[in-house]
Every structure is written in C-alpha cells, then in structure tokens.
Amino acid sequence: MGICQLLSTRRCRCCFLVRIPGISRISLPSRLTQLLSFAPKFIPSYSQEKPFKSRHGRVVAASVDGENGVPTLTPLQTADKKPRKQTFAAIVGCISAALLVSIILVLVYICLMRVKRFMRRTSRTETSMPSTVELERANTSHYAAGAPSPIYVQNLKQITMSELEHATHNFSQSNVIGEGRFGLVHKGLLQDGTRVAIKRYLNTQVHFFLHEDSMQIKQIAQVRHRNLVKLVGYCEDNHQQFLVYDYIPNGNVGNHLYDYEGSPTGKLNMRQRLLIALGAAKGLEHLHSMAPPLLHMHFRSSNVLLDENFTAKVSDYGLSKLLSEDQFYASSSAIDCFLDPELYSSKRFSVQSDIYSYGVFLLELISGREAICRDPSNLETTLIMQANDSKDISSFVDKTLGGKSMRGAKQVVDLALQCVNIRPRRSLMRSIIEELERIQETEIGGLPFEAGEEIGDVTLGSELFR
Numbered sequence: 001m002g003i004c005q006l007l008s009t010r011r012c013r014c015c016f017l018v019r020i021p022g023i024s025r026i027s028l029p030s031r032l033t034q035l036l037s038f039a040p041k042f043i044p045s046y047s048q049e050k051p052f053k054s055r056h057g058r059v060v061a062a063s064v065d066g067e068n069g070v071p072t073l074t075p076l077q078t079a080d081k082k083p084r085k086q087t088f089a090a091i092v093g094c095i096s097a098a099l100l101v102s103i104i105l106v107l108v109y110i111c112l113m114r115v116k117r118f119m120r121r122t123s124r125t126e127t128s129m130p131s132t133v134e135l136e137r138a139n140t141s142h143y144a145a146g147a148p149s150p151i152y153v154q155n156l157k158q159i160t161m162s163e164l165e166h167a168t169h170n171f172s173q174s175n176v177i178g179e180g181r182f183g184l185v186h187k188g189l190l191q192d193g194t195r196v197a198i199k200r201y202l203n204t205q206v207h208f209f210l211h212e213d214s215m216q217i218k219q220i221a222q223v224r225h226r227n228l229v230k231l232v233g234y235c236e237d238n239h240q241q242f243l244v245y246d247y248i249p250n251g252n253v254g255n256h257l258y259d260y261e262g263s264p265t266g267k268l269n270m271r272q273r274l275l276i277a278l279g280a281a282k283g284l285e286h287l288h289s290m291a292p293p294l295l296h297m298h299f300r301s302s303n304v305l306l307d308e309n310f311t312a313k314v315s316d317y318g319l320s321k322l323l324s325e326d327q328f329y330a331s332s333s334a335i336d337c338f339l340d341p342e343l344y345s346s347k348r349f350s351v352q353s354d355i356y357s358y359g360v361f362l363l364e365l366i367s368g369r370e371a372i373c374r375d376p377s378n379l380e381t382t383l384i385m386q387a388n389d390s391k392d393i394s395s396f397v398d399k400t401l402g403g404k405s406m407r408g409a410k411q412v413v414d415l416a417l418q419c420v421n422i423r424p425r426r427s428l429m430r431s432i433i434e435e436l437e438r439i440q441e442t443e444i445g446g447l448p449f450e451a452g453e454e455i456g457d458v459t460l461g462s463e464l465f466r
Contacts, residue, residue: 156221157233159244163191164198164235171200182319187247195247196232200240219294220318227283229305229315248305248313253361257301257368264368266400270408272310273365273401277412278436279312280304284358285429287317288351294318297349299357300338301364301371337371337382342423352423358432359419363387366409366416368398384420387413408443412436 167188178185
C-alpha cells in the first residue's frame with residue numbers, strides 16, 4: 001500500500017490542504033505521526049525541498065523532517081504571470097490617442113487654411129466694395145424720397161460709382177462698345193483686374209429695376225453656364241443704373257457674318273458656324289431648364305458673343321422683362337425680324353418665343369445675311385420667306401461655304417424652318433441640340449481645319465435692343 005493510499009485510509013486531508021494557496025505547514029494528527037514514525041523506510045529523510053505548483057498558481061515546497069518524520073509544506077515563491085490583457089489594452093489606448101491627436105491636427109490645419117483663403121478673398125474685394133459709411137451716405141441721399149432699397153444677391157457684387165468711373169476712364173467715349181435701348185455699353189477694367197462690359201441705363205423717370213423685390217435680377221445673378229455671359233455686379237447712383245458683365249473679346253456673331261450693309265463677309269466656315277449654333281442652343285436650353293424657366297425674350301445674333309476661343313456665349317438674357325411694355329414694343333427694324341409675330345396679338349412670352357428667334361438666328365448663320373425688316377409690310381424681304389420660297393437651297397446658302405458643306409447647310413435650314421413654324425409644331429431646344437449634334441457628326445466631322453480660320457479680335461459688339 002502506498003503512502004497516499006495509507007493516508008487516505010486514515011482519512012487524512014493533506015492532499016486537499018496542499019492545494020490551498022498560502023499554506024506553509026500541515027499539522028498531522030498524533031496517530032498519523034506515530035504511524036509515520038514506524039515507517040522510516042518508506043519515508044526517507046530529505047534535506048532539500050522539492051517544489052510543485054498548486055492549482056491556484058502558488059509554488060509550494062514539500063519537505064519531511066528526518067528526525068520525527070513529519071512532512072512540511074512551505075511556500076517557495078509566487079508565479080510570475082504577466083498581465084497580457086492589460087498590456088494589450090494599454091497599446092490599443094496609445095494608438096487610439098495618437099490617431100485622435102493626428103485627426104485633430106489635420107482638422108485644425110484645414111480650418112486655418114480656409115480662414116486664410118477667406119481673408120485673402122476679402123482683401124481682394126474690399127477695395128471694390130463700398131464701405132458702411134458710403135452705403136449709409138448713398139442710402140440717405142438716394143432713397144430718402146421713398147425709392148426702393150437696393151437688392152442684395154449672394155452671387156452679385158455691388159460696385160461703387162467711383163470704381164466704375166475709374167474702370168472706364170470716367171466713361172470715356174473711346175470705351176463705348178455698343179448702344180441700345182438700355183443706353184451705352186462701355187468696356188472697363190476693375191481694380192481687381194477683371195475686364196468687364198458695363199451696361200448703362202439712364203431713365204429720367206427713374207424706373208428702378210435694381211431693388212430688393214426684383215426677382216428677375218436675382219434669377220439672372222444665379223445663372224452659371226459655359227455658353228452664357230455671367231452677370232458680375234451692379235451699381236445704382238441717382239438716376240443711373242448699371243449692370244456689369246464679363247467682357248467677351250471677339251464681339252458678336254453678326255460682326256463676323258455680314259458687313260454694315262448686311263452682305264456676307266465669309267469670315268466663318270461651316271465648322272465654326274455649327275459650333276456657334278450648338279453653343280447658343282445649349283445656352284438657351286439651360287435658361288429654359290431653370291425653375292421657373294428664364295426666358296431670353298430677345299434672342300438675336302448681336303446677343304450671341306464669341307470669346308477668345310470662339311465659344312458662343314448668349315448675353316442679355318432676361319433683361320427685356322425689365323422694360324416697360326411701351327419700351328419693348330417700340331418700332332425697331334431688328335426686333336420685327338427676330339420677334340415671334342404671335343406676340344403682337346397675345347403679348348405673352350414663352351419658351352416657344354425664344355425658339356422662333358433662334359430659328360431666325362440659324363437662317364442668318366447659313367445665309368450669311370442680316371435678318372432685316374426695313375419694311376414690315378413687305379414680308380417677302382425676310383429671311384424666312386426667302387428660305388421657304390427658295391427652289392434651290394444653294395441660292396440661299398452663303399456662297400463662301402462651298403459645295404462640300406451644302407448638304408449640312410440644307411439640314412440646318414430645314415431645322416430653322418421648324419423653329420419658326422406655328423407654335424404647336426416648333427421643336428424644343430433639347431431636340432434642336434440633338435439634331436445639330438447629328439449634323440455636326442455626319443457632315444462636318446470629316447472636314448479638315450482650314451487655314452486662315454483665325455480672326456483678329458474685335459471689340460465687344462453686344463447691343464441692347466437696337
């Protein structure tokens with residue numbers, strides 16, 4: 001029988017006591033002590049301790065006294081167990097803190113850069129913006145008589161009269177680039193280096209279109225499109241009101257189509273004419289797609305300007321609505337040709353009205369002649385009647401285009417006649433754009449770029465309601 005079995009038969013609990021952490025010595029009953037004293041051969045005398053580990057992780061040394069044979073248990077050391085979970089949590093915490101600090105630094109940097117950009121923009125425009133004292137002085141002198149207060153639009157800059165005078169050399173006659181129903185048009189250079197076209201409106205009856213209730217001006221100020229001339233700012237001083245637009249250097253389409261007598265000049269080839277027609281159509285289509293639709297109300301060749309790359313840009317959109325009815329329907333040779341005849345009876349503008357004007361514009365592009373109506377009673381002089389009555393379309397098309405462009409020119413004429421048809425049968429601008437793109441791809445895509453196409457710059461020729 002082994003010692004453990006012997007101890008178990010005597011109901012000794014040493015095995016349980018040994019597993020209790022912190023135990024240093026086992027006290028055995030006297031009977032067990034006497035029993036062990038009679039069995040020295042089973043329990044040899046040890047002078048050294050033999051360690052073992054209990055279930056709870058405490059290292060215990062077991063020894064037996066050689067003299068009295070009493071076994072003794074003494075703790076030797078505590079196991080070194082690293083707190084792995086705490087170490088992992090500390091590492092994760094350090095990494096998270098580092099990431100948080102990095103994110104905060106990036107956000108602070110972004111905020112500082114935005115503030116810096118804002119300060120830079122402010123410093124650029126503060127010279128062109130009137131001070132608080134100037135505004136108060138202007139409001140006191142100009143609006144004391146009960147006139148409407150000036151407008152405020154987010155995208156529209158209010159320019160002082162002194163800056164306009166400086167930009168145009170005190171409205172020098174040499175800076176005049178157009179004249180129309182709104183008055184003179186000057187070119188100028190603002191203090192921030194922006195080249196502008198300044199439309200000056202002078203009315204002794206003080207017709208205020210620049211006031212806080214003018215939704216038309218606010219809508220015009222929001223327009224942004226590649227094929228539309230951008231309204232930059234405005235100015236109002238006593239009986240004078242000014243609208244400031246981007247300056248377009250190559251004048252209007254009419255300057256490159258015909259001379260002062262209305263005869264073709266041949267400066268534009270078929271490729272350029274199609275690109276101009278397509279750009280003007282996209283500009284009108286953008287106006288019509290706005291909510292509510294912004295009608296041009298007086299589209300014509302002199303209001304289609306060409307930039308340095310000969311990109312078409314529609315100008316003066318929506319300004320006709322600022323005129324009184326008597327001013328708008330005043331007799332004018334150019335208006336009779338581009339204005340929808342149905343307006344004389346209905347006097348209600350719509351998208352179809354702009355499409356009619358665009359059709360006349362296409363006829364000018366292809367014929368190279370001005371759509372003049374010097375005698376409104378003789379409708380046979382109009383381009384529309386000439387295009388309808390032409391048995392041979394080659395007699396109507398500009399001779400300088402050549403025979404290679406004749407097929408595409410005929411397709412453009414057919415499209416123009418659809419635009420000037422009675423209202424229910426007129427095409428929409430979206431359909432017109434698609435048809436022009438098809439013509440451009442099939443008829444013009446293979447034509448080589450002709451030498452001598454470049455045309456010298458001319459002054460801005462946009463005229464207001466001539």
